[in-house]
Amino acid sequence: MFETPDLECRDISKSFDDFKAVKDVSFAVPPGTFFSILGPSGCGKTTLLRMIAGFQKPSSGDLLIKGRSVLDVPPNKRQVSMVFQHLALFPMMNIGANVGFGLRQRGVNRADIKRQVERVLDRVGLTGVADRPVDSLSGGQKQRVAIARCMVLEPDVLLLDEPLGALDLKLREHMKIELKQLQAEFNTTFVYITHDQSEALVMSDQIAVMNRGVFEQVGTAKELYYEPSTAFVAGFVGEANKFRARVQSLDAGVQMVTDQGQVLHGTAAGKALAKGDAVDVFVRPEAVRLSRDTALNGNAGQGRVENILFNGANSQLILRDQTTGAQMNVALPQTGEFRDLSVGDTVHFGWEPAQTRVYAGD
Amino acid sequence: MEKRVTFKGIWLPLLLVLPQMLVTAVFFFYPAGQAIWQSLFIPDPFGLSMRYVGLGNFEYLLSNPYYRASFVTTAVFSILVTVLSMGVALYLAVLADRLIKGSGVYRTLLIWPYAVAPAVAGVLWLFMFNTRVGVVTWYLGVLGYDWNHVLNGEEAMGLVVVASAWGRISYNFLFFLAGLQAIPRSVIEAAAIDGARFWTRFRTIVWPLLSPTTFFLLVVNIVYAFFETFGVIHTITSGGPQQATTILVYKVYADGFVGQDLGSSAAQSVILLLIVGALTVLQFKYIERRVHY
Numbered sequence: 001m002f003e004t005p006d007l008e009c010r011d012i013s014k015s016f017d018d019f020k021a022v023k024d025v026s027f028a029v030p031p032g033t034f035f036s037i038l039g040p041s042g043c044g045k046t047t048l049l050r051m052i053a054g055f056q057k058p059s060s061g062d063l064l065i066k067g068r069s070v071l072d073v074p075p076n077k078r079q080v081s082m083v084f085q086h087l088a089l090f091p092m093m094n095i096g097a098n099v100g101f102g103l104r105q106r107g108v109n110r111a112d113i114k115r116q117v118e119r120v121l122d123r124v125g126l127t128g129v130a131d132r133p134v135d136s137l138s139g140g141q142k143q144r145v146a147i148a149r150c151m152v153l154e155p156d157v158l159l160l161d162e163p164l165g166a167l168d169l170k171l172r173e174h175m176k177i178e179l180k181q182l183q184a185e186f187n188t189t190f191v192y193i194t195h196d197q198s199e200a201l202v203m204s205d206q207i208a209v210m211n212r213g214v215f216e217q218v219g220t221a222k223e224l225y226y227e228p229s230t231a232f233v234a235g236f237v238g239e240a241n242k243f244r245a246r247v248q249s250l251d252a253g254v255q256m257v258t259d260q261g262q263v264l265h266g267t268a269a270g271k272a273l274a275k276g277d278a279v280d281v282f283v284r285p286e287a288v289r290l291s292r293d294t295a296l297n298g299n300a301g302q303g304r305v306e307n308i309l310f311n312g313a314n315s316q317l318i319l320r321d322q323t324t325g326a327q328m329n330v331a332l333p334q335t336g337e338f339r340d341l342s343v344g345d346t347v348h349f350g351w352e353p354a355q356t357r358v359y360a361g362d
Numbered sequence: 363m364e365k366r367v368t369f370k371g372i373w374l375p376l377l378l379v380l381p382q383m384l385v386t387a388v389f390f391f392y393p394a395g396q397a398i399w400q401s402l403f404i405p406d407p408f409g410l411s412m413r414y415v416g417l418g419n420f421e422y423l424l425s426n427p428y429y430r431a432s433f434v435t436t437a438v439f440s441i442l443v444t445v446l447s448m449g450v451a452l453y454l455a456v457l458a459d460r461l462i463k464g465s466g467v468y469r470t471l472l473i474w475p476y477a478v479a480p481a482v483a484g485v486l487w488l489f490m491f492n493t494r495v496g497v498v499t500w501y502l503g504v505l506g507y508d509w510n511h512v513l514n515g516e517e518a519m520g521l522v523v524v525a526s527a528w529g530r531i532s533y534n535f536l537f538f539l540a541g542l543q544a545i546p547r548s549v550i551e552a553a554a555i556d557g558a559r560f561w562t563r564f565r566t567i568v569w570p571l572l573s574p575t576t577f578f579l580l581v582v583n584i585v586y587a588f589f590e591t592f593g594v595i596h597t598i599t600s601g602g603p604q605q606a607t608t609i610l611v612y613k614v615y616a617d618g619f620v621g622q623d624l625g626s627s628a629a630q631s632v633i634l635l636l637i638v639g640a641l642t643v644l645q646f647k648y649i650e651r652r653v654h655y
């Protein structure tokens with residue numbers, strides 16, 4: 001388990017004038033991992049990736065590829081390759097020339113280039129397109145050409161900067177699966193950045209959640225979803241109902257009172273809490289149970305159905321708590337038990353303290 | 363595709379294009395028609411009557427060694443002006459593109475030559491190269507070179523080429539810079555990360571992507587060299603020495619207004635008109651194909 005990581009960042013920072021775009025980021029990516037960096041637009045993802053690629057120099061910190069510091073190594077000498085946000089295929093070259101570009105720069109002879117280009121195009125499922133112009137391909141196929149152009153150089157690490165951003169929703173869903181398969185097929189380390197949590201959750205072995213230049217949490221999709229360690233992660237990954245509250249006692253779990261005056265019980269997550277602290281409370285929509293007639297135990301309430309967002313298996317109810325006036329999003333159980341519920345009806349709802357995550361607020 | 367405004371009926375569109383049509387008619391079709399008409403006649407020395415000669419003026423022109431020499435002069439002059447002004451502009455634009463932050467100042471400085479009228483530009487350069495009081499001439503003399511464009515045809519050509527090209531550099535620079543900036547940075551970086559050095563990137567990526575701009579400038583600059591350099595040539599050499607710098611446009615003027623040979627002058631205008639027409643058609647055909655994108 002002590003393999004040298006393919007990529008390692010140690011306290012990497014980057015400042016533009018007096019603005020810190022990336023702050024003391026550290027992480028290590030073991031070989032063959034699909035590693036995603038997930039964060040909202042402008043949080044510094046591209047800046048981090050460009051430092052790894054070598055287009056920007058870190059203000060401080062160290063960067064290692066296969067255990068060797070590459071701070072003084074120019075982009076073309078690092079064993080990394082990059083799929084750009086808008087793919088950046090060369091429009092004046094045909095597909096074969098695009099894919100073979102890097103090999104030509106390395107002085108590989110023509111016959112070998114042709115053979116390798118054909119092989120890599122085969123592997124991405126685009127056999128026999130080498131002589132066609134780039135524009136004759138669909139968005140998804142261009143995507144694969146962009147990946148082939150990188151993979152033909154056999155990099156240690158492939159960097160991908162929101163490569164699905166320009167595709168439409170349907171194709172994006174499809175490409176998620178395909179990218180994951182391509183990564184498994186090439187068994188190359190992928191560092192993938194995106195602002196779309198579902199892309200990250202579906203594809204990644206490891207995800208780093210980034211916010212305002214720092215890594216909030218690094219973990220598997222499940223860890224991030226079920227055990228978010230900061231309020232930001234709890235809010236950004238997956239959906240959640242959020243309350244603001246104040247701690248009343250810490251004797252058995254956390255007892256707190258919300259701004260609307262409701263008493264809740266929860267589990268402390270992240271930093272230690274003290275009595276009187278302002279806290280943010282997160283509850284996932286699928287953690288909330290419903291009942292027509294009987295009041296529920298634990299954190300509970302009664303609410304009026306304000307809206308029904310029907311979306312097959314992902315349908316949701318929007319409830320308005322009758323006593324506190326708070327809004328509550330609840331996943332509609334898939335058993336069909338509540339399918340005849342309509343706007344204006346009143347239901348009981350409740351959830352477990354164990355599924356009520358409490359974070360120190362600001 | 364594009365959204366277009368469509369008009370019902372014919373009157374509104376007609377009314378809208380009318381001013382443009384009038385201007386074109388008065389300042390282009392009428393004089394062009396006159397030129398074509400006149401090119402078929404030879405007027406008598408006092409301008410009292412005209413004798414119809416059919417294509418006689420053209421036949422005479424094309425068999426006239428001076429006119430044919432002027433063709434060669436024009437070709438040499440236009441190619442030199444175009445290559446020089448575009449080459450320098452491209453070089454400066456590539457530099458500016460690399461350090462785009464400082465290019466505000468750089469750009470403003472480069473605009474200045476464009477704001478100088480050709481004749482004034484001519485006078486400026488003439489002063490510098492004046493055979494008796496010119497600064498550059500004096501320095502060349504110190505270095506042991508005896509500059510005299512008044513007698514030396516090649517030096518005269520060199521001077522009018524430089525003076526004409528100078529005024530075009532800023533114009534070309536702006537187009538090249540805009541063209542360079544329109545190339546996505548990621549495409550260049552993709553080439554860089556694949557190992558292409560600056561010169562390879564320029565040759566294989568930048569230059570092809572810049573080709574629509576280059577082609578447009580090529581046509582515009584050739585047309586400029588053909589016509590708008592009149593002022594420069596008139597002030598610096600007046601076409602001399604011994605017609606060494608008499609380009610076609612200058613010959614139209616020299617034969618028509620100085621030599622009073624109106625029939626021949628008109629025929630020359632018609633030939634020029636045909637050349638420009640051909641260039642324009644070429645440009646549109648090419649631009650329609652759009653090269654890349």
Ligand SMILES: Nc1ncnc2c1ncn2[C@@H]1O[C@H](COP(=O)(O)OP(=O)(O)O)[C@@H](O)[C@H]1O
Pocket residue numbers: 016021039040041042043044045046047048
């Ligand atoms: N070259 C630069 N100069 C100044 N600020 C920059 C530069 N590049 C990025 N930034 C700033 O750094 C922040 C992070 O940008 P970026 O890494 O592109 O974010 P993301 O890719 O996560 O959307 C943004 O606020 C952006 O304005």
Ligand SMILES: [Mg+2]
Pocket residue numbers: 045046
């Ligand atoms: Mg970005």
